[in-house]
Amino acid sequence: MITIGLEYRFLRDTTGRVWAKTQCDEAFWRKYTEVLGNINIVARIREVSEKPEDYLRSDGPGIDFKGIRDYHGPASFLRYIFPVIGDIVSYTKDSSLLILRTPGLIENVMYLVARARHIPFAVEVVGDPQEVFANNGAGGRVAPLYELFFTSMQRWMCRDAEVVSYVTGETLQKKYPNSAGREHAVSDVYLPDEAFLPEPRHFKKLPSPLSMVMVGSLEVPYKGVDVALRALSKIKNYVNATLTIVGDGVLRLELEAMAHSLGLQQQVRFLGALPAGEAVRKELRQADLFLMPSRTEGMPRALLEAMALGLPALASRVGGIPEVLGEDYLFTSEQPDELAALLMLLTPEKLGKMSSENLQTARKYHLSNTTRAHREFLREVKALMAENK
Structure with a gap:
């Protein structure tokens, strides 16, 4: 049996069904079971009387959830x-x-258990803990300690793993290398046909x-x-x-x-959460510019x-x-x-150029390409499992 650990919070209703808010639905896990x-x-699971409207079913054939106490952050984790x-x-x-889908506290504990009990393990790197705590994203006054701990754990985890996948093409690989060189670039972004615009946008004026x-x-x-x-x-x-x-x-x-x-109450709209997929794409189609001022990201x-x-x-x-946007x-x-300076420099010509370049780059992340890369990683994991039987 293969056990997957991740720092994610699922919901479980009174019938035992498990629900996720984003892409960790049954279709996502089916890529593993296939x-x-x-x-x-293994993940945090919160018990609820009924699932919220915008959640997706996560459990299914061959997918068994093992719930961890629903802690909130490192301090809460230490209490339990x-x-x-x-x-x-x-x-x-x-x-x-x-x-181990790292970074996260659950994965850190699973890594230590694996080392103590000589259980082989693979790692999927989906983010960078150094950025999480270094860029005022979390941790407060003890952020430097968290940064040191989580960054060190992820570095050791990747070093010791049988095989590692990274959501980036090269960025995370450089910071958290695998000592055996068994590395895969595997984006966890899966864009189906309906996610694409047929051709770039054109801007006659700003x-x-x-x-x-x-x-x-x-x-x-x-x-951010x-x-x-x-x-x-400004x-x-x-x-x-x-801004929406x-x-x-x-x-x-x-x-x-x-x-x-x-003084932005007339210019800013907080829309709230939307179901993944078409509801979000509708908002994106209506916009002229996407902003991502994040303090940390994977891909x-x-x-x-x-x-x-x-x-x-x-x-x-x-x-x-x-790796996906130009300097x-x-x-x-x-x-x-x-x-603010970049916003002031926007022109119709620049917006049109950005649209064309972005559409071309996004095609590399089409479902067929990312699924193929993920399968190659999982096949190596399966081969390692067979070797260790």
């Missing part, structure tokens, strides 16, 4: 560390191989208002919505622009108050979905973003002045 057979998934470790030890005792859009969770400050708001406040007297924010979370009220304090799905619809984009220079369209994280 190659590996039955799998166990012994029952969490006990659960992980129990859930992995019959595993022939582990897959749109007025310039309709900008962001997509991301407001549960944590990683997406505050940076976008500050940038918009150009509001020079550029007629609006798709996403929800505990930070929404704080960000709405910030928009009001900056951002929202950005590539926007690019697949020919949407021009400006983004921060973090994670795998520089002329990037700015430094935490620097609203740089974003």
Whole structure:
């Protein structure tokens, strides 16, 4: 049996069905079962009376969820560390191989268990913990300690793994190499045919208002919505622009108050969470420019979905973003002045050029290409499992 660990929070209703808010639905896990057979998934699970409207079914044939206590952040994790470790030890005792989707606390514990019990393991790197804690995204006053711990754990995990996949083409590989050189570039972005615009957009003049859009969770400050708001406040007297924010979370009220304090209440719209897929694509089609002022990213799905619809984009220079956007369209994280300057320099010609380049780049992440790369990684995992029987 293969056991997969990830830092994600699922919901389980009274009938035992498991639900996910984003791409970790049954179709996502089916990519694993089609190659590996039955799998166990170790993650946080919160019990609910009924699932919210925008959640997707996650469980299915061959997919068995093993719930960990629903802690919130490292401090909460430490309060429940012994029952969490006990659960992980129990859930992995019959595993022939582990897959760790890092970064995350659960994966760190599973790595230590694997080393102690000599269980072979593979790693899927989907983000960079150094950026999470270094760029004011999380951790508060103890962020430097968290950064050191999580970065070191991910470096050791990747070094010792049997095989590693990375959501980037080269960025994360350089920071977290595998000692055996068994590395795969495997984006976790899967863009189907309907996600693409047939041809680039054309701009005869600069749109007025310039309709900008962001997509991301407001549960944590990683997406840099505050940076976008500050940038918009700097150009509001020079550029007629609006900003729609798709996403929800505990930070929404704080960000709405910030928009009001900056005098942007007429220019900023908080739309809330939308179901993945067509509902989000509808907002992207209506926009003129996509913004991603993130403090950390792996290979951002929202950005590539926007690019697949020919949407021009400006983004921060973090994670795998520089692999898909040219340097002329990037700015430094935490620097609203740089974003504001890029917005002031937009022209119809530049928007048209961005649209064409983005659509061409996004085609590399078509479902057929990313699925093929993921299958190659999983086949190597399966071969390793056979060797260790």
